[in-house]
Amino acid sequence: MTENRQTRAELAEEITERIRPFVPATEEYQKTLTEAMAYSVFNGGKRVRPMLLLLTYRALGGDRAAEATLVDPFLAAIEMIHCYSLVHDDLPAMDNDRFRRGILTTHAKFGHAMGILAGDGLLNAAFEAALSAREPAGCEGRILAAMRILARRAGAFGMVGGQTVDVEKTGQPMTEEELVFVYRLKTGALLAAAMQVGAVLAGAPAETIDAVGEIAERVGLAFQIQDDILDVVSTTEELGKPVGSDEKNHKTTYVTLHGMRESRETEERLSEEALAILENISGGGDKEPLAELITSLVGRTV
């Protein structure tokens, strides 16, 4: 377990360096913007989404030689989309969080207007990064196909849609259906995009891309249930943000609806199902690192 963790931290560090060239930087007049954008990305993030993308690409036999030109732009794209969503979620008009991962949030450090603009800049830069990808001969069409998945799952029918309902329901009880809708879209959609983009870039056939979607759906829900569990059992120091905030905000979570024991059981079942589907995919690459990542995501403590 300790060895696994170390490996994940190292891979996160490697991914951070691989996405760095795609995050805009300038000494021109708009310097504050690019500083705020970089601050939002290089803040000790765990890089879960690009990691899922990369390990799915490798599990499905993606060409290692093409990673730098074809995959790295998408690692940056998905991480910048994730980061922009956090920056905007933290804004005073939304969750109004001044701290994340133990440091000031972007708007708390750079001001509200810059928080809005840094988020906008990151979402835009995500697409710029993806558009800088280059397809090896024989792989034509993969960039557009991957971008279509990414854009769809990040937008009104994906992450932004889920965030909308989460915001609208703040302080109100949610039904199970509403809660699962939010989880599926707000968190699940981008995790699914990560894995499916990895599959598309690796050249996987349509049924494999669908199967990867099935895995991602379970991982996404389990991931979110784990978030709810951690909000109850973790400490502020471990989590880097206030714990018990769900209860404080009278928020419906999987734990408030189903209790701790059932939540843990559901999480375990989803994780096992995800691993079973992965087992059945004939990938052409090493599936073990992806399986380990999925396991560690569900069992994580921060």
Added chain:
Amino acid sequence: MTENRQTRAELAEEITERIRPFVPATEEYQKTLTEAMAYSVFNGGKRVRPMLLLLTYRALGGDRAAEATLVDPFLAAIEMIHCYSLVHDDLPAMDNDRFRRGILTTHAKFGHAMGILAGDGLLNAAFEAALSAREPAGCEGRILAAMRILARRAGAFGMVGGQTVDVEKTGQPMTEEELVFVYRLKTGALLAAAMQVGAVLAGAPAETIDAVGEIAERVGLAFQIQDDILDVVSTTEELGKPVGSDEKNHKTTYVTLHGMRESRETEERLSEEALAILENISGGGDKEPLAELITSLVGRTV
């Protein structure tokens, strides 16, 4: 003049209908989001950017039969990018405007959080729209090339970059260099994107795409100077927003730096230069409607 205006209004109406299918709509839980997005787009906008895109495409001999599948997605994309930028600019943390075009701004109607999310949703939907374009045989690569221009000019090195400096300099005097930087990026970049995307989709050669950029730079600056002039000479009723707001906010504008007479002269010179460059392009299509649009944009009263 009256006849021209009528034609522009009709074309704006046609464009509005052509972009409608690309603006997300749903009856699902995130319905408020798509309502806010649609509200932000279908509000009587003049459709200047998609109009420039379409008329440039036609001026350069773009295939009329390919418009529906290749061009319309980009008409929607550029207009949604423009609209998202207005929605976010109007937010309380930015310009704090409650009215635009005589009606409530998006956040004033739907709340601050929804203003942020509707803007995010529109930027994302812009890329989704562009990604739904289809290239006719023999036109491979045009979608990616057009999207690269669009993304670059909308981001940190384009519109968002310009907006950043505009926000940072609010209430402070600007130098001529800073003002031109803001104009070139905040407004000029997206107008240039519109025209260059039209050129790329039409299959124009690189030197024509550059020449179109030269035209757009002049049109963009003239357009912005006209904005400054209108802020002084127009009435609130004509403009649909408070006039004299620049002076009220102690804002540096082209008029405050150079005075009304020189501003009008510069605007006229820029417009003439733009038309002269257009005249010299061997386009293969009808350049007259584009030339008329450029003329009317510079001489506009609203």
